Amino acid sequence: MNDMHADDSAGSPRRIKSIQTASAILEAIQYLETPTFTDLCNEVDISKGTVHTYLETLENEGFITKSGKEYRLGVRLVTMGESVRNQTDIYRAGQDEVEKLAEKTGEWVHLTVECQGQEVTLYESSGDRAIAMDYHLRMRESPQYLYHTAAGKAMLACFDRDRVREIVDQQGFVQRTEKTITDLETLFDELDRIQAQGYAVNDEEEVRGMRSVGTAITGTDATVCGAISVTAPTSRLSGDYFESEIPELVMEAANIIEVNLETAGVQKPR
Amino acid sequence: MNDMHADDSAGSPRRIKSIQTASAILEAIQYLETPTFTDLCNEVDISKGTVHTYLETLENEGFITKSGKEYRLGVRLVTMGESVRNQTDIYRAGQDEVEKLAEKTGEWVHLTVECQGQEVTLYESSGDRAIAMDYHLRMRESPQYLYHTAAGKAMLACFDRDRVREIVDQQGFVQRTEKTITDLETLFDELDRIQAQGYAVNDEEEVRGMRSVGTAITGTDATVCGAISVTAPTSRLSGDYFESEIPELVMEAANIIEVNLETAGVQKPR
DNA sequence: ATCGGAGTTTGTCATATACAAACCTATATG
DNA sequence: CATATAGGTTTGTATATGACAAACTCCGAT
Numbered sequence: 001m002n003d004m005h006a007d008d009s010a011g012s013p014r015r016i017k018s019i020q021t022a023s024a025i026l027e028a029i030q031y032l033e034t035p036t037f038t039d040l041c042n043e044v045d046i047s048k049g050t051v052h053t054y055l056e057t058l059e060n061e062g063f064i065t066k067s068g069k070e071y072r073l074g075v076r077l078v079t080m081g082e083s084v085r086n087q088t089d090i091y092r093a094g095q096d097e098v099e100k101l102a103e104k105t106g107e108w109v110h111l112t113v114e115c116q117g118q119e120v121t122l123y124e125s126s127g128d129r130a131i132a133m134d135y136h137l138r139m140r141e142s143p144q145y146l147y148h149t150a151a152g153k154a155m156l157a158c159f160d161r162d163r164v165r166e167i168v169d170q171q172g173f174v175q176r177t178e179k180t181i182t183d184l185e186t187l188f189d190e191l192d193r194i195q196a197q198g199y200a201v202n203d204e205e206e207v208r209g210m211r212s213v214g215t216a217i218t219g220t221d222a223t224v225c226g227a228i229s230v231t232a233p234t235s236r237l238s239g240d241y242f243e244s245e246i247p248e249l250v251m252e253a254a255n256i257i258e259v260n261l262e263t264a265g266v267q268k269p270r
Numbered sequence: 271m272n273d274m275h276a277d278d279s280a281g282s283p284r285r286i287k288s289i290q291t292a293s294a295i296l297e298a299i300q301y302l303e304t305p306t307f308t309d310l311c312n313e314v315d316i317s318k319g320t321v322h323t324y325l326e327t328l329e330n331e332g333f334i335t336k337s338g339k340e341y342r343l344g345v346r347l348v349t350m351g352e353s354v355r356n357q358t359d360i361y362r363a364g365q366d367e368v369e370k371l372a373e374k375t376g377e378w379v380h381l382t383v384e385c386q387g388q389e390v391t392l393y394e395s396s397g398d399r400a401i402a403m404d405y406h407l408r409m410r411e412s413p414q415y416l417y418h419t420a421a422g423k424a425m426l427a428c429f430d431r432d433r434v435r436e437i438v439d440q441q442g443f444v445q446r447t448e449k450t451i452t453d454l455e456t457l458f459d460e461l462d463r464i465q466a467q468g469y470a471v472n473d474e475e476e477v478r479g480m481r482s483v484g485t486a487i488t489g490t491d492a493t494v495c496g497a498i499s500v501t502a503p504t505s506r507l508s509g510d511y512f513e514s515e516i517p518e519l520v521m522e523a524a525n526i527i528e529v530n531l532e533t534a535g536v537q538k539p540r
Numbered sequence: 541a542t543c544g545g546a547g548t549t550t551g552t553c554a555t556a557t558a559c560a561a562a563c564c565t566a567t568a569t570g
Numbered sequence: 571c572a573t574a575t576a577g578g579t580t581t582g583t584a585t586a587t588g589a590c591a592a593a594c595t596c597c598g599a600t
Contacts, residue, residue, distance in 0.1 A: 050589050
């Protein structure tokens with residue numbers, strides 16, 4: 001047996017290598033947007049012939065489409081994604097509240113969940129004052145670091161600190177603005193504060209000029225199901241409105257979602 | 271070499287078997303909603319051990335999640351699906367028009383594309399009179415047969431008849447109501463009529479009590495990019511409104527989307 | 541006409557995969 | 571309380587499968 005089992009997993013868990021490869025290719029396509037065959041070969045470091053076979057298979061299965069020379073993710077994923085959303089209790093329990101909150105505040109509202117140590121947006125809604133930003137596209141299109149956002153930090157605050165350490169160790173700190181949290185010490189302090197006050201704020205830590213207020217949505221057994229947040233420009237989100245009114249609204253919404261989850265949700269969250 | 275190359279593909283195109291298997295498992299999970307390990311084993315006819323390894327891998331890659339004993343599709347798919355949508359020109363070009371049409375008519379409006387001979391919903395919007403129906407969930411969550419819907423038939427009408435025959439041969443006719451088209455003859459007649467009048471109707475062919483009006487959205491070179499449709503109960507969708515007003519509105523919307531596609535769309539549709 | 545880059549096909553060997561069977565681990569059953 | 575049984579996981583192993591390299595085709599540029 002080969003001794004270069006560089007697999008992170010000590011010992012047993014067998015994996016299907018081809019799926020990992022396929023996953024990497026899909027990720028590359030998503031990342032490169034509309035790559036050509038050669039783009040992909042450069043990105044993934046697998047022999048041309050093999051990449052070809054993978055693309056052929058993935059296209060045949062509907063995971064990708066080729067238009068002309070360009071590959072892109074296939075619409076089968078839209079269907080699957082939609083299906084996931086509708087099966088996710090927190091989406092069903094929270095959609096209405098997100099819309100209401102967006103209407104009340106007039107700003108962007110996000111409903112997110114944690115997945116593999118990152119934050120995934122399940123649903124978003126914008127009020128009439130919400131500004132159009134590519135930012136929101138990015139939010140929806142790719143997972144974010146939990147410590148970058150209000151909702152993310154709110155979820156982290158509910159986690160066991162060891163788990164937080166683990167997540168951060170694995171991902172490292174990526175600095176997005178000069179206010180981004182970039183060390184464990186500061187993060188832990190922040191999480192303590194969040195835990196104490198019941199909600200988290202994000203003060204230009206991810207995007208300059210933008211603030212958010214978020215709070216976790218928890219299940220009966222105190223497990224984190226997700227989080228909800230309001231995002232707006234600093235000009236509009238400041239003073240008492242930022243420090244008390246909005247947090248109040250956000251926590252109220254989270255609370256209602258929690259109740260919805262408990263009453264309707266026969267099965268476990270997520 | 272083994273001579274039982276039962277592969278439908280004559281001769282060459284090599285495929286990665288593991289991806290096909292993984293795809294089948296994902297499909298089974300989507301279909302069964304929240305299957306347990308054994309449910310899946312029964313569904314897919316692969317040895318227990320192997321299924322285990324696949325699930326392990328798929329979970330590790332974020333394609334599925336295990337909550338308790340239940341497997342379900344993972345939120346990574348939400349992100350990917352969203353990414354696909356936003357890269358799809360017709361979605362960007364058509365979203366606004368769909369919303370406007372929903373507002374004008376007060377009913378359900380769908381923006382769909384063809385994928386592997388089936389119809390996939392890219393976006394939908396409901397007006398204030400639109401009835402809540404599980405039907406719409408199904409529309410969004412899984413591909414539909416093209417000959418079942420107004421939008422689908424509108425797209426079929428633009429295809430080469432050989433292609434239509436091919437699609438139908440492969441999928442067969444599934445009867446949903448007593449009005450569903452169930453033979454090629456009738457379908458071809460219908461497609462001719464659609465081609466002549468510029469739009470398609472669906473008169474309780476998919477769901478009893480529901481009618482729709484749809485039309486194709488085509489690119490510069492007459493290629494089909496997708497379709498748009500309005501759906502409402504027969505009670506509201508009848509007479510002149512059904513036969514002329516709504517078709518007019520639908521075709522107008524399609525037209526605007528086509529213009530958007532041409533002006534904004536630097537790259538090819540889909 | 542010729543070249544070169546991009547993409548596809550094929551032969552081949554190492555190895556990843558799928559099976560079977562053994563092995564755990566909870567939950568039901570006598 | 572012991573035992574059975576179903577649900578789930580791990581392991582050894584033969585063989586089908588994937589990955590590479592190199593040959594090949596196609597198309598646009600020079």
